[in-house]
Amino acid sequence: MAITKNTRSKTMKVVIAPEPGGPEALQIVEMETPTPSGREVLVEVKAAGVNRPDVMQRMGGYPPPPGASDVLGLEIAGEVIAVGSEASRFAVGDRVFGLVASGGYAEYAVIDERNALLAPAGVDWTAVGGIPETYFTVWTNMIQRGQLTKGEWVLIHGGSSGIGTTAIQIAKARGARVAITAGSAEKCQKCLDLGADVAINYKEEDFVEALTKATDGHGFDLCLDMVGGEYVNRNLAAAAPGGRLVQIALQAGPEATINVWQIMAKKLWFTGSTLRARSVEEKAEIANELEQELMPLWENGQCLPVIDSVYPFEEVVDAHRRMDAPHIGKVILSFEGDR
Numbered sequence: 001m002a003i004t005k006n007t008r009s010k011t012m013k014v015v016i017a018p019e020p021g022g023p024e025a026l027q028i029v030e031m032e033t034p035t036p037s038g039r040e041v042l043v044e045v046k047a048a049g050v051n052r053p054d055v056m057q058r059m060g061g062y063p064p065p066p067g068a069s070d071v072l073g074l075e076i077a078g079e080v081i082a083v084g085s086e087a088s089r090f091a092v093g094d095r096v097f098g099l100v101a102s103g104g105y106a107e108y109a110v111i112d113e114r115n116a117l118l119a120p121a122g123v124d125w126t127a128v129g130g131i132p133e134t135y136f137t138v139w140t141n142m143i144q145r146g147q148l149t150k151g152e153w154v155l156i157h158g159g160s161s162g163i164g165t166t167a168i169q170i171a172k173a174r175g176a177r178v179a180i181t182a183g184s185a186e187k188c189q190k191c192l193d194l195g196a197d198v199a200i201n202y203k204e205e206d207f208v209e210a211l212t213k214a215t216d217g218h219g220f221d222l223c224l225d226m227v228g229g230e231y232v233n234r235n236l237a238a239a240a241p242g243g244r245l246v247q248i249a250l251q252a253g254p255e256a257t258i259n260v261w262q263i264m265a266k267k268l269w270f271t272g273s274t275l276r277a278r279s280v281e282e283k284a285e286i287a288n289e290l291e292q293e294l295m296p297l298w299e300n301g302q303c304l305p306v307i308d309s310v311y312p313f314e315e316v317v318d319a320h321r322r323m324d325a326p327h328i329g330k331v332i333l334s335f336e337g338d339r
């Protein structure tokens with residue numbers, strides 16, 4: 001039996017993409033409001049982040065994992081209004097945020113309490129709603145898998161993206177030296193303002209040459225790559241001896257021709273991962289580390305997401321148009337005006 005704070009509507013507005021397509025493919029429809037079970041809590045959503053994987057799902061290329069609904073959205077922030085029978089971490093009225101495998105673009109969402117955190121005090125809903133997807137992704141790939149340590153050089157492709165702006169801040173907070181690539185002078189400047197040491201406009205410069213020069217011939221110790229395709233072989237060329245390459249997306253395609261000798265000669269490590277399909281337990285491990293390592297920074301107003309723009313929930317089509325246009329940092333859906 002769930003403990004409930006207030007009477008919530010039996011139905012709620014949600015966003016789906018019944019047919020693959022552009023932003024206009026998104027539709028707001030009514031659906032039954034979920035009831036939390038087991039270790040789930042029901043959250044009245046105040047803000048939900050928009051991420052590139054949502055765009056891929058809209059276009060038909062990133063289906064929800066088995067068991068997840070087809071409502072878009074991977075991250076939420078809001079107030080707990082009901083808790084499942086086995087949930088004990090949060091109470092009704094708590095401000096929380098966290099990861100969902102689907103269902104974030106909705107007035108209400110259920111979330112497993114192990115994948116949620118208490119919202120940092122004093123941080124507004126739009127910033128909190130923009131944390132989970134990129135911070136979980138960057139933490140697990142750059143810190144847990146990539147093992148970035150103080151003083152090392154990390155190369156972050158797509159530095160101005162939601163993921164990139166998060167990675168720059170976490171890397172700097174951990175004392176690393178940061179080089180980024182981005183596709184315009186404005187984007188490069190924003191990354192430098194955020195703390196990057198070197199910004200490479202990949203449309204004007206070859207990133208392998210530029211990085212090699214900027215690091216006095218050293219190259220990167222760790223590369224966080226969301227491009228793939230022909231970048232893979234160039235990444236291998238830009239690596240320092242013992243360098244690590246973590247692949248998090250393949251915007252230029254999944255296939256690459258590489259010179260494997262570079263891996264052998266420089267003793268490189270090449271790995272990668274996806275977040276969405278991981279188990280609740282795996283995501284909970286990341287949540288615990290974020291709580292220990294980053295919560296103190298967030299509560300100090302540091303290392304928070306860079307917000308590009310905020311759209312009312314009803315304007316979700318425009319929010320996706322913004323994702324398809326040049327932007328810097330995160331696009332957020334806000335529900336606060338709706339209530």
Ligand SMILES: NC(=O)c1ccc[n+]([C@@H]2O[C@H](COP(=O)([O-])OP(=O)(O)OC[C@H]3O[C@@H](n4cnc5c(N)ncnc54)[C@H](OP(=O)(O)O)[C@@H]3O)[C@@H](O)[C@H]2O)c1
Pocket residue numbers: 050051052053133134137157158159160161162163164181182183184187202226227247248249250251252273274275276323326329
């Ligand atoms: N593995 C995971 O678990 C996981 C989880 C979340 C997200 N992701 C992936 O991470 C990526 C970023 O997500 P997001 O939500 O932050 O998206 P986003 O804000 O829309 O950013 C996409 C970025 O890709 C950059 N880009 C595209 N081609 C590039 C190139 N050739 N060189 C350098 N940058 C390039 C764009 O920068 P320019 O305009 O400068 O080209 C843009 O900043 C997406 O591909 C997403 O699928 C992976």
